[in-house]
Amino acid sequence: MDSRDVALQSVMPTVMVPRFSELEELDTSGNRILMASNGVWLEVCRTWLYARMPIAPPALIPVPYGEVSAELRFGFGKLPTAMVSQFIELARIRSPNECAAWIVWNQRTGKWSLRMLEERSVGPGHVEVVRPALAEDEHMILDLHSHGLSDAYFSSTDDYDDGRGEVKIAGVIGNLNKPEVTASFRLCANGVFVSLPYAIPQG
Ligand SMILES: [Zn+2]
The missing domain is CATH 3.40.140.10 (Cytidine Deaminase, domain 2)
Structure with a gap:
């Protein structure tokens, strides 16, 4: 693969969500696309944030992936x-x-x-x-x-x-x-x- 594609894809890799085990959440700063049976999701991790948000509906055919759900957690206590x-x-x-x-x-x-x-x-x-x-x-x-x-x-x-x-x-x-x-x-x-x-x- 072209090294430019390697660089681009490392910034936002796509992950196939497992059906029979838990998804290992991203735990360092970055972004991933999650391919799940219930749609396409964006996963974002920062020092202060973990978020999963739907960005596209499920594929039109059955796909062999698991499901994920929306998630939003802040790494700080309360907002000031x-x-x-x-x-x-x-x-x-x-x-x-x-x-x-x-x-x-x-x-x-x-x-x-x-x-x-x-x-x-x-x-x-x-x-x-x-x-x-x-x-x-x-x-x-x-x-x-x-x-x-x-x-x-x-x-x-x-x-x-x-x-x-x-x-x-x-x-x-x-x-x-x-x-x-x-x-x-x-x-x-x-x-x-x-x-x-x-x-x-x-x-
Ligand atoms: Zn304004």
Whole structure:
């Protein structure tokens, strides 16, 4: 096989899910495609995440593979909801303009930090930011932005930005002029989006 194919396939190998034994889960950072009798699945592993998500329906013919089920586990304890509240307060000040922040997790210390992102261009309908550099042990877990006075929903721009292969939790906060803001959260994993329930602590 061409060495370029060897390299490409090592980034995203396809695994036949066994029928008579347990699937050995991916346990190092990477991605795999799982061929199962109940469809095609994407498996994603990161220091902070293990996820299995369906990406295509079952084959039209019987295939000699086992089944898998959806899975979503986080490698950190609780999401830092106080930092999300802090972001909401900062976003209120900047409203009606949008703004954005990362919530970063340090895998060595277990500590979280909120980083407001430097803006290249900003207004009531958009925000373009400079991506901060992270230290070796740091992982951007939450990618937050505000929608100023509009509702919290993922726009086509958000879908484009979130669909380019990054693995993160994206969050959007809206209606920042109201006492109760709106919010939407989703896991983004290699272009697959999974909605996450998230109760915003209202303050
Ligand atoms: Zn948006």
